[in-house]
Amino acid sequence: MPDAASDAVSGAASEGAKPPSRLPLDWIAASLRRERARAGLSLSELAKRAGIAKSTLSQLESASGNPSMETLWALGVALGVPFSALIEPPMPAVQVVRAGEGPTVHSEHSSYTAVLLSASPPGARRDLYRTRLEPGSVRESEPHIPGTVEHLTVSTGRVKAGPRGEEVELGPGDYMAFRGDVPHSYEALAPGTTFVLVMQHS
Numbered sequence: 023m024p025d026a027a028s029d030a031v032s033g034a035a036s037e038g039a040k041p042p043s044r045l046p047l048d049w050i051a052a053s054l055r056r057e058r059a060r061a062g063l064s065l066s067e068l069a070k071r072a073g074i075a076k077s078t079l080s081q082l083e084s085a086s087g088n089p090s091m092e093t094l095w096a097l098g099v100a101l102g103v104p105f106s107a108l109i110e111p112p113m114p115a116v117q118v119v120r121a122g123e124g125p126t127v128h129s130e131h132s133s134y135t136a137v138l139l140s141a142s143p144p145g146a147r148r149d150l151y152r153t154r155l156e157p158g159s160v161r162e163s164e165p166h167i168p169g170t171v172e173h174l175t176v177s178t179g180r181v182k183a184g185p186r187g188e189e190v191e192l193g194p195g196d197y198m199a200f201r202g203d204v205p206h207s208y209e210a211l212a213p214g215t216t217f218v219l220v221m222q223h224s
Contacts, residue, residue: 140220148222148223159209163202173197173199176197181208
């Protein structure tokens, strides 16, 4: 195992993390299918590049078999993605940080307080909006460009927002993040509802 992987495993162990009793085959299968499609490779071509049997890759993509670390590492190299990209759990479709939650830092010389809601990933492009919405209608939004993520923080009032079928009610100070490349909506639940909206484009 490369040193970086060893360090990651050692770090997890030192923090009291308990490794899963078995590899998350469903996650791995979905990750392999996603990355192979992104790379535009057939089963045969990816298996050849990774030096494994096509039947082995087919089993992995159907969430069966018992992949070794070496097999997954070879697949990661062949796909041009980190090993972690094939085994990490999927992010939830909707993330919510309630008022009063989240890592908080305070200024030593003023009453300024900052709560970290979302760290900007490298190379991210973001548009920032201050939005006002009144009750009585629902703002239905069609999917934006692929990879768009929307971040919303309520300033005043209440709003119901999120992907279709996964909407969440939020109040002042609440934060949520959700995919903006699927149908989604915003609905004010109180007069004078305002919120800050960040659209992140990958």
